[in-house]
Structure formats: structure tokens, C-alpha cells
Amino acid sequence: xxxxxxxxxxxxxxxxxxxxxxxxxxxxxxxxxxxxxxxxxxxxxxxxxxxxxxxxxxxxxxxxxxxxxxxxxxxxxxxxx
Amino acid sequence: xxxxxxxxxxxxxxxxxxxxxxxxxxxxxxxxxxxxxxxxxxxxxxxxxxxxxxxxxxxxxxxxxxxxxxxxxxxxxxxxxxxxxxxxxxxxxxxxxxxxxxxxxxxxxxxxxxxxxxxxxxxxxxxxxxxxxxxxxxxxxxxxxxxxxxxxxxxxxxxxxxxxxxxxxxxxxxxxxxxxxxxxxxxxxxxxxxxxxxxxxxxxxxxxxxxxxxxxxxxxxxxxxxxxxxxxxxxxxxxxxxxxxxxxxxxx
Numbered sequence: 001x002x003x004x005x006x007x008x009x010x011x012x013x014x015x016x017x018x019x020x021x022x023x024x025x026x027x028x029x030x031x032x033x034x035x036x037x038x039x040x041x042x043x044x045x046x047x048x049x050x051x052x053x054x055x056x057x058x059x060x061x062x063x064x065x066x067x068x069x070x071x072x073x074x075x076x077x078x079x080x081x
Numbered sequence: 082x083x084x085x086x087x088x089x090x091x092x093x094x095x096x097x098x099x100x101x102x103x104x105x106x107x108x109x110x111x112x113x114x115x116x117x118x119x120x121x122x123x124x125x126x127x128x129x130x131x132x133x134x135x136x137x138x139x140x141x142x143x144x145x146x147x148x149x150x151x152x153x154x155x156x157x158x159x160x161x162x163x164x165x166x167x168x169x170x171x172x173x174x175x176x177x178x179x180x181x182x183x184x185x186x187x188x189x190x191x192x193x194x195x196x197x198x199x200x201x202x203x204x205x206x207x208x209x210x211x212x213x214x215x216x217x218x219x220x221x222x223x224x225x226x227x228x229x230x231x232x233x234x235x236x237x238x239x240x241x242x243x244x245x246x247x248x249x250x251x252x253x254x255x256x257x258x259x260x261x262x263x264x265x266x267x268x269x270x271x272x273x274x275x276x277x278x279x280x281x282x283x284x285x286x287x288x289x290x291x292x293x294x295x296x297x298x299x300x301x302x303x304x305x306x307x308x309x310x311x312x313x314x315x316x317x318x319x320x321x322x323x324x325x326x327x328x329x330x331x332x333x
Binding site: 047050051053054055058059062063066067070071073074 | 107135137138211219220221223224227228230231234238316319320323324326
């Protein structure tokens with residue numbers, strides 16, 4: 001009884017999580033984390049937890065991504081493992 | 082070793098998945114989250130006790146105000162910790178970040194700066210709307226504050242940290258961050274001085290020109306403003322210190 005929209009979201013969620021783990025370029029990994037946050041945000045909104053979705057969009061997809069990109073810029077861009 | 086780690090992960094994941102079978106159905110009336118005495122009290126009495134249509138905001142900033150106050154303190158402490166770890170007071174002795182070292186005198190890109198000039202005022206107005214409209218729609222202090230901080234981050238991204246620092250200097254950041262907490266805890270303290278419990282807003286009706294119920298509604302806006310001020314200042318401070326290695330010069 002899971003709506004089709006949820007299934008699409010959850011599949012993409014797993015895919016982005018795997019990409020974020022596998023990708024060697026840390027800048028790309030940060031961007032994928034942003035996408036992951038945004039998918040989670042859509043999931044919250046779909047469960048009508050709009051306040052949480054709003055926070056996730058602002059903090060998770062917005063500021064966290066910027067902070068992670070800023071950090072990657074100050075360190076090595078390629079992951080060693 | 083890798084196989085062992087994989088085994089542990091798969092086992093934990095399988096146990097977690099198995100445990101979700103015992104969860105109540107989503108949105109079920111009988112789930113502990115909906116059926117408890119406390120939740121029913123919130124759902125039934127928020128409108129009569131605080132006149133706030135958005136239950137989430139009322140619970141966050143009124144019934145569980147201690148939580149929100151110390152969440153704001155956590156954000157404040159995180160910002161202080163970042164400054165303590167990263168801030169470089171030695172006039173850039175650590176040098177410019179590696180990404181910038183080879184092409185340093187960089188002109189801000191025209192398209193990026195113009196787009197940001199268009200977006201930033203709208204973003205700031207929307208942040209204030211989110212903050213002030215938290216009673217009626219999703220939003221509130223944290224979201225509004227993050228968006229306000231993001232607008233300053235956007236200035237820093239487009240023009241470099243120095244330009245953003247003109248509007249939001251380091252001294253101002255610390256002053257605003259501390260002021261936000263002062264607004265929040267000060268509201269609680271006034272309640273205490275008026276002879277009620279800490280953060281028990283209804284007693285504020287003695288100094289605000291409203292009845293006790295509306296006093297709770299207005300006090301929510303006051304404390305949310307405190308949250309927003311702290312969060313906005315700290316978010317920008319964290320970005321500025323991270324992006325410049327604590328020198329607060331240059332930018333990404």
C-alpha cells in the first residue's frame with residue numbers, strides 16, 4: 001500500500017546514497033548529498049510533515065551542501081579510498 | 082576484515098528492517114505518537130490555549146520551549162567552536178586556500194553577481210515572511226534564520242567574503258548571535274520575574290497590551306525572532322570561516 005510516488009522517491013534515495021558512497025570526487029559527493037537531502041525533503045512533504053520538510057530543504061539541501069562544498073575546496077578534492 | 086564489516090552492516094540492517102514490522106501503520110490513530118495523553122492535549126487544546134493555528138509552532142516554541150531554547154544554544158556553541166578551531170588571527174599567515182592560490186586577483190563574474198543581486202532581496206524578504214508567518218504556515222525561527230544566513234552566504238559566494246563582511250562584520254555576528262539567545266532567555270526570565278515559571282508566556286499579558294492567550298501567541302513570535310537572529314549570524318559565520326580557512330579574506 002505504498003503510493004507509487006513514494007516508491008520512486010525511495011528508489012532514488014537508495015541510488016543517491018550509493019552514488020555518494022562510491023564516487024571518488026568529493027565535490028560530486030557533496031552535490032549528491034544535496035540531492036539526497038532534497039529527496040528526503042520531498043518524502044517529508046509527502047508524509048505531510050511540512051515543517052520538517054521545510055527545515056530539511058533549508059538546512060539539509062541548502063546550507064549543508066554549501067558548507068560541505070566549502071570544506072572540499074579547502075582540502076583534497078579526490079578521495080583516497 | 083571487510084567481509085566482517087559487511088556482515089555486521091547487513092545483520093544490523095536486517096534487524097532494523099525486521100523491527101519496522103512492529104511499527105504502527107503510518108498515520109494510525111492508535112500509534113503511541115497520536116494516542117498518548119500529551120499528544121491529545123496538544124491536538125485538542127492548542128487553539129483555545131494559544132490561538133496558534135499551526136500546532137507544530139505552538140508545541141515547538143511554547144509547550145516545549147526549553148527544547149528550542151537549548152537547540153538555539155547548541156547552534157550558538159557550534160558557531161563558537163568553529164570560530165575557536167578555524168579563525169586565524171595572524172593576518173592570513175596560513176596563506177590562501179590551494180584552490181585560489183594560482184588565480185588570485187579574480188573579478189566577480191557579471192552574470193553571477195547580477196543574479197545574486199536580484200535573488201538576495203527576495204530571499205531576505207521571504208525569510209522574514211517565513212519567520213513572521215510561522216504561526217499560520219510551516220516555518221518559524223530556524224527556517225527563517227537559515228534563509229537569512231543563506232542570503233549573506235550568497236553575497237559571499239558571488240562577491241567574496243569581504244563584501245559580505247561589510248554588511249555583517251565579525252563583531253556584528255557575535256553581537257547578533259548573543260542577542261538572539263538573550264531575547265529568548267530574557268523572555269523566559271521576564272516570565273520568572275512576573276511570578277510564573279520560566280518561559281510560561283501567559284503572564285506576559287501584564288506587560289503586553291493583550292489577554293493571556295494572545296500573550297502566548299505573541300511571545301512565540303518574540304522567541305522565534307531570537308532563534309532566527311542567532312541562527313542567521315552563526316550560519317554565515319560558519320560559512321565565512323570554513324570557506325576562507327579562518328582568514329575571512331577572499332572566498333571560494
